[in-house]
Amino acid sequence: MTTTLNWWKGGVIYQIYPRSFMDANGDGIGDLAGITSKLDYVASLGVDAIWLSPIFTSPMKDFGYDVSDYCDIDPMFGTLADFKALIDRAHELGLKVMIDQVISHSADSHPWFEESRQDKTNPKADWYVWSDPKPDGSPPNNWLSIFGGSAWKWDSRRLQYYLHNFLESQPDFNFHNPDVRKAHLENMRFWLDMGVDGFRLDTVNFYFHSEGLEDNPPVLPGEPKTMGAPHDNPYTYQRHVYDLSRPENLDFLKDMRAMMDEYPGTTTVGEIGDDFPLKRMAEYTSGGDKLHMAYTFDFLNKPHAPDYIRDVLKNMQEIVGDGWPCWALSNHDVVRSRTRWGANEDGEAYPLITLALILSLRGSVCLYQGEELGLPEADVPFERIQDPYGIPLWPVFKGRDGCRTPMVWDKSPLGGFSTVEPWLPVSKEQLPLSVAEQEANPDALLHKVRKLIHWRQQQPVLVNGELSQRDVDNAQLIALVREYQGERLLVVLNMTGESQQATVGNDIAAELQGHGFTSSLNGQTLTLPAYQAFFAKLS
Numbered sequence: 001m002t003t004t005l006n007w008w009k010g011g012v013i014y015q016i017y018p019r020s021f022m023d024a025n026g027d028g029i030g031d032l033a034g035i036t037s038k039l040d041y042v043a044s045l046g047v048d049a050i051w052l053s054p055i056f057t058s059p060m061k062d063f064g065y066d067v068s069d070y071c072d073i074d075p076m077f078g079t080l081a082d083f084k085a086l087i088d089r090a091h092e093l094g095l096k097v098m099i100d101q102v103i104s105h106s107a108d109s110h111p112w113f114e115e116s117r118q119d120k121t122n123p124k125a126d127w128y129v130w131s132d133p134k135p136d137g138s139p140p141n142n143w144l145s146i147f148g149g150s151a152w153k154w155d156s157r158r159l160q161y162y163l164h165n166f167l168e169s170q171p172d173f174n175f176h177n178p179d180v181r182k183a184h185l186e187n188m189r190f191w192l193d194m195g196v197d198g199f200r201l202d203t204v205n206f207y208f209h210s211e212g213l214e215d216n217p218p219v220l221p222g223e224p225k226t227m228g229a230p231h232d233n234p235y236t237y238q239r240h241v242y243d244l245s246r247p248e249n250l251d252f253l254k255d256m257r258a259m260m261d262e263y264p265g266t267t268t269v270g271e272i273g274d275d276f277p278l279k280r281m282a283e284y285t286s287g288g289d290k291l292h293m294a295y296t297f298d299f300l301n302k303p304h305a306p307d308y309i310r311d312v313l314k315n316m317q318e319i320v321g322d323g324w325p326c327w328a329l330s331n332h333d334v335v336r337s338r339t340r341w342g343a344n345e346d347g348e349a350y351p352l353i354t355l356a357l358i359l360s361l362r363g364s365v366c367l368y369q370g371e372e373l374g375l376p377e378a379d380v381p382f383e384r385i386q387d388p389y390g391i392p393l394w395p396v397f398k399g400r401d402g403c404r405t406p407m408v409w410d411k412s413p414l415g416g417f418s419t420v421e422p423w424l425p426v427s428k429e430q431l432p433l434s435v436a437e438q439e440a441n442p443d444a445l446l447h448k449v450r451k452l453i454h455w456r457q458q459q460p461v462l463v464n465g466e467l468s469q470r471d472v473d474n475a476q477l478i479a480l481v482r483e484y485q486g487e488r489l490l491v492v493l494n495m496t497g498e499s500q501q502a503t504v505g506n507d508i509a510a511e512l513q514g515h516g517f518t519s520s521l522n523g524q525t526l527t528l529p530a531y532q533a534f535f536a537k538l539s
């Protein structure tokens with residue numbers, strides 16, 4: 001674990017979905033005391049930080065991504081004192097604590113929205129995005145909600161439409177109003193003063209909309225649908241020119257950064273959903289005066305053929321420049337990577353080599369709870385589905401519950417997560433992969449992941465270095481060179497299920513050991529068994 005002020009640069013962040021991590025009070029839903037009780041385990045992985053998905057007061061219609069009090073903890077999760085205890089324990093263990101800030105929208109039960117919707121003249125009237133109907137009574141424009149249908153909801157009290165990019169119960173803030181921006185920064189300061197080390201910023205490019213409310217243009221026939229949403233979702237039929245990624249956001253992010261800089265050693269990682277996410281990442285993270293990092297979606301959707309990976313890295317290099325990505329293979333919104341990417345691969349070896357890939361890239365890394373165990377996506381039966389995103393798009397898109405089921409701590413029927421039936425079912429298929437089972441088996445994936453993360457944190461070149469790609473004479477292999485303070489390191493990854501060979505060049509100074517992978521180098525010929533990696537110092 002690194003203790004420098006920019007620990008986040010190249011750091012590994014473990015994402016916890018609080019509802020499903022550990023239930024200490026036996027109500028079937030995870031909580032803060034449960035998380036605190038498992039922090040030793042998290043620290044043992046060698047990660048630098050935890051990121052907690054939302055823990056704030058919420059009606060939970062989008063499971064916390066709908067906040068009704070930005071400065072309090074939802075009673076379901078505990079109290080502010082519980083959170084302080086969590087921060088203190090994490091800090092004792094050398095873990096930084098990052099929390100989710102969902103400030104693009106609130107819950108409709110937030111007092112600010114309740115006031116705003118009363119009439120057109122109240123003090124909060126302009127805190128959300130309101131508009132009159134068109135002359136024919138229809139919504140002001142063609143903007144869509146990601147969760148289905150129009151992004152506009154008629155409010156029969158105020159007799160206007162309000163904007164919601166997600167659920168109807170998640171009204172969007174009007175960031176053109178300086179009081180809104182100020183209120184959000186003050187709320188963030190509240191958590192910084194309490195000791196949090198950073199924020200994951202939900203939908204960070206959705207803060208501003210175009211005040212002209214122009215229609216978004218369609219994606220033209222033959223052009224690719226570039227928006228990161230299931231492609232059967234009409235949201236992907238538009239180019240999102242006017243409803244998000246507006247230029248005004250950059251100034252707000254600069255104000256936010258100025259505040260963050262008052263708290264040395266803190267960080268931000270922004271979630272950017274955009275037609276051109278790399279361009280946006282460059283805008284938002286370059287220059288050192290806006291976000292510290294931006295989350296990439298590049299490995300959260302497609303399966304990774306070597307060509308795809310090479311393209312991602314090439315684009316990243318060409319477009320993002322000095323910006324800083326944060327890589328992830330899984331999170332609480334997508335099918336777990338073992339099932340999405342690794343369906344036809346070795347269930348143990350594949351999660352490790354994909355992790356080795358993102359740990360070898362220039363950027364930081366998010367590891368989603370259970371990824372260290374190689375958990376597959378859970379199959380949640382229709383009658384237990386909870387996710388409101390899944391309901392209107394069912395059955396083509398079944399929602400996000402399959403990656404949100406309770407963490408499996410042991411192989412007992414409730415996985416050691418709770419003493420009562422949890423809010424989402426424990427996956428029976430995941431039980432044999434539980435923490436206890438893997439701790440007891442020296443050959444288990446968990447030990448390999450731990451070893452790899454610890455090893456990688458000792459390699460300054462991998463944590464901080466610049467990245468270039470190296471041409472090798474086998475297109476199945478990914479070959480990278482990382483460079484930092486005059487040191488160069490070669491990484492070669494075989495992400496296939498077959499042994500591969502390549503000529504790696506005559507500049508290898510020393511093979512590196514201790515990461516847990518096997519390979520053999522004979523002269524300049526490298527042989528990599530299935531799913532293995534090679535690391536060497538270059539002269």
Ligand code: NOJ
Pocket residue numbers: 062065066102166202203271332333
């Ligand atoms: C992105 C979050 O990751 C997702 O879970 C949530 O539903 C939307 N933003 C809306 O806040």
